Amino acid sequence: xxxxxxxxxxxxxxxxxxxxxxxxxxxxKHYFKxxxxxxxHRIDEILERLMRDDKINSQEIIHLSKNIEEIxxxxxxxxxxxxxxxxxxxxxxxxxxxxxxxxxNENNDGLVMNFLYTHDGVRVYTKKIKQGKGIEHELSxxxxxxxxxxx
Numbered sequence: 809x810x811x812x813x814x815x816x817x818x819x820x821x822x823x824x825x826x827x828x829x830x831x832x833x834x835x836x837k838h839y840f841k842x843x844x845x846x847x848x849h850r851i852d853e854i855l856e857r858l859m860r861d862d863k864i865n866s867q868e869i870i871h872l873s874k875n876i877e878e879i880x881x882x883x884x885x886x887x888x889x890x891x892x893x894x895x896x897x898x899x900x901x902x903x904x905x906x907x908x909x910x911x912x913n914e915n916n917d918g919l920v921m922n923f924l925y926t927h928d929g930v931r932v933y934t935k936k937i938k939q940g941k942g943i944e945h946e947l948s949x950x951x952x953x954x955x956x957x958x959x
Contacts, residue, residue, distance in 0.1 A: 887911040887918055891958030895950045897924060910954040916940035920951045 839851070846854050891910040896903060905925035912918035920942075922933040936943040940955055947955065 884914045887913055889913070889916075889918075889958035891954040891956070893950055893954040893957060908950050908954040910937070910951070910958045912937060912940075912955065912958045916955070916958075920947065920954060922948075922951065 843851065843854060846857070889910070889912040891912070892907060894904040894907045897906050907923050909921045909923070910918065911921075916937065916939050918937050920935045920937055922935075924931040924933065935945050935947065935951065937947075937955060941947065942951075
């Protein structure tokens, strides 16, 4: 009976060794597959490189975030809003050949260009705009409509 118990115990032990060997070989194969593409043979070298790359990437992200914030601050000053109104300054006889073109930033600062079509040619007038109102000259009704339409 003792001998049978011993054989049973040894067979379990060798079975367990075979299972452990199988899992060790699979893990070893997976390890070499992971390290194969990096050119490094030790996992700690790979991890150090990944940590160094992560630190560089974090610094780069911070730098890019600052650049984006700066660009957003500056973009308030860019001419983004455009308004276009066609009109007939002399009544219904000429058709709507004249037009007003407004270019504004987010603060409604910019300019209004009035292209006035006459028999003699085209006249172009510009007015500076500050917060949606004319600075040096008062805006006409059509120019006010072009500024409102620029939103």
